[in-house]
Every structure is written in structure tokens, then in C-alpha cells.
Amino acid sequence: MIGRFARANWYAELVERLGLCAKAARAALVSAGFEAGKAGDWHRLANSGLPERPLALASGLGSTGRSGLLLVPGIGPGLVLGLLLVPIEALGLDGEEALPSPEPRAAKPTAEEPGLPAPGSICGSCRACVEACPTGALGEDGSFDRESCIQHWSSREGELPPRVRAAWRDSLYGCDLCTVSCPRYSGAAPFSPSRGILGPGLPAADIAASSDEELRARLRGTALGMSWIAPEALRRNARLVIEKAGAHRGS
Ligand code: SF4
Ligand code: SF4
Structure with missing residues (x-):
């Protein structure tokens, strides 16, 4: 038996799809007269060393279940995460403007972590x-x-x-x-x-x-x-x- 998430190369699939998203977003920005940065500066990542799940939680994509897995409304825990890193010019910033610096987060949220519910807090009585x-x-x-x-x-x-x-x-x-x-x-x-x-x-x-x-x-x-x-x-x-x-x- 092979785990469902590995029965196809979802990571490569995701990176390819993120590439299509990047291409469409760049084209929309350019056609609207905005700076979009170089195509090579739109980075697509999946299963990377970056804290993908904490970023997904911080962006409001879902909550952590008692299983420790990200639960996304309507999808649940069966998903893979990817990142599209957008060049700073495409965000309308000139590189001098400071982005708000996020608080460093642990790899797994805890009850003490401010701003995020503890793992399992949305699970009710389910075990x-x-x-x-x-x-x-x-x-x-x-x-x-x-x-x-x-x-x-x-x-x-x-x-x-x-x-x-x-x-x-x-x-x-x-x-x-x-x-x-x-x-x-x-x-x-x-x-x-x-x-x-x-x-x-x-x-x-x-x-x-x-x-x-x-x-x-x-x-x-x-x-x-x-x-x-x-x-x-x-x-x-x-x-x-x-x-x-x-x-x-x-x-
Ligand atoms: S406790 Fe239930 S709802 Fe929560 S992650 Fe586990 S199986 Fe899913
Ligand atoms: S936590 Fe338990 S059920 Fe989940 S992958 Fe590990 S061994 Fe399997």
C-alpha cells in the first residue's frame, strides 16, 4: 500500500499549477499597468523547507485538527500545500518599505500561541x-x-x-x-x-x-x-x- 498523498506526484502537479497562477497573475498586473517583477522572481515551492503549514494557518486557510493536520473547510485534511512567492515589486512596494514582520511561529501551533486556536479546538468531541x-x-x-x-x-x-x-x-x-x-x-x-x-x-x-x-x-x-x-x-x-x-x- 502507498499512502494516498504519494500515489501521484501531487507536489509536481501543484508546482505546475502554481506556475499557471503566476503566469495569469503577472499578465493581469502588466495589462493593468502595474509592475509585476521578473517572471523568474515568482518562485513556486511545494514540500519545501519553508514553514508552509504555519503560513497557511496565519493566512486563514484552515485550522489544525487534533491529528495535527491542517483542516481546510470543504476539503478537510487530505491536501498538499504549496507556496507562490511574489516579487516585492508586484506587491506595489519599492523594496524600501518594510513589510510587517510576522512573529516567528513554532512548527506546530500550541495552546499558548497567540492568535491561533490550539490543535483540535475545532474538533469538538471527535476523536x-x-x-x-x-x-x-x-x-x-x-x-x-x-x-x-x-x-x-x-x-x-x-x-x-x-x-x-x-x-x-x-x-x-x-x-x-x-x-x-x-x-x-x-x-x-x-x-x-x-x-x-x-x-x-x-x-x-x-x-x-x-x-x-x-x-x-x-x-x-x-x-x-x-x-x-x-x-x-x-x-x-x-x-x-x-x-x-x-x-x-x-x-
Ligand atoms: S478529531 Fe476528528 S475532526 Fe479533528 S482532526 Fe481528528 S478526525 Fe478530524
Ligand atoms: S499519526 Fe498515526 S495514523 Fe497518522 S500517519 Fe502517523 S501512524 Fe498513521
Whole structure:
């Protein structure tokens, strides 16, 4: 099984769409007689090192659920975030004018953070994600234990913590149980992606037997071909899937 968010290269899809947005916005600015900056200064990013979720929260795009995921009204938690950085000229500023400097935010909002509701404050009595998490990584108070998260470990090499290993089932990459269990999850995307289509799974035996080079070649252009996923982590996941399937058949 491959997590839903990685069954196509949504990040590349998003960057491409942000490019279309940038092109349309630049054209509109220019035709209205405004400064739009150079095309190369409109930067498109997805899954970047920038604090995408805090920025999305600060811009009012949604709220943080008890799962720690961004919940966007009408969409829920099943989404990927991207950024379009606009050159300062296109904002009508000359570079000398100071933009209001945002308060630095923690990667995950807390109850103490001014201006933002605490994680889970919009969830009411719902605990579906906490109950769906097979490792207990999610707390009722919105806390998150990264070291207990299958998603976290699916891209990292190393020995799995016992509770993660015990809870692992058929995941070749990813876990989206806390996403799909959310009553706000809206289901399938409203359009079909065209980039890096993998589908719901890959043959575990092939992945387990592949070299680094073979994996890179096979997964190039997909969400699993990204630099942050260690090939050995994928092979370990595949071996574990085979082991768990064998244990299940034998039980
Ligand atoms: S991704 Fe999976 S393991 Fe991680 S918090 Fe969500 S349900 Fe739990
Ligand atoms: S599953 Fe329920 S508790 Fe968890 S984020 Fe969604 S609404 Fe909130």
C-alpha cells in the first residue's frame, strides 16, 4: 500500500499549477499597468523547507485538527500545500518599505500561541483520528509523538521502534489512517493528476530486491523518487510487508 498523498506526484502537479497562477497573475498586473517583477522572481515551492503549514494557518486557510493536520473547510485534511512567492515589486512596494514582520511561529501551533486556536479546538468531541492511529502517536490533547508515527518512519532508514514495527501492516510507503478517518476528509481529489502516477501499491518483492539505482530509476518523477526517501527505508518497508503478510497467512 502507498499512502494516498504519494500515489501521484501531487507536489509536481501543484508546482505546475502554481506556475499557471503566476503566469495569469503577472499578465493581469502588466495589462493593468502595474509592475509585476521578473517572471523568474515568482518562485513556486511545494514540500519545501519553508514553514508552509504555519503560513497557511496565519493566512486563514484552515485550522489544525487534533491529528495535527491542517483542516481546510470543504476539503478537510487530505491536501498538499504549496507556496507562490511574489516579487516585492508586484506587491506595489519599492523594496524600501518594510513589510510587517510576522512573529516567528513554532512548527506546530500550541495552546499558548497567540492568535491561533490550539490543535483540535475545532474538533469538538471527535476523536476519530486518535482512535484510528495504530501506534498511539496522536494524543487527545493534539500532541504528536513523531517517533511513533508510521508515516515518519516510512521514509527513514533504521530500526523501527517496537510499537511501530508491531503496528505496521501493508505500508510500502506512508500511512493515512488519521487522514481518511477524519469526518472532514472529502475523499478523492476533484481532478485526476497527470504526474508520477503510482497507484495504490507496488510489488513488495520487487522493491525488496531492488538496488538503490534500480529504485531511483523506477521511481524517478514520482513522489517516492524524492531525495528525502532513503532507498533502504523502502526495501525495509517492503521486507516488513512481506513478513507481515506471511504471518497473517500463517495465523
Ligand atoms: S500517519 Fe498513521 S501512524 Fe502517523 S499519526 Fe497518522 S495514523 Fe498515526
Ligand atoms: S478526525 Fe476528528 S478529531 Fe481528528 S482532526 Fe478530524 S475532526 Fe479533528
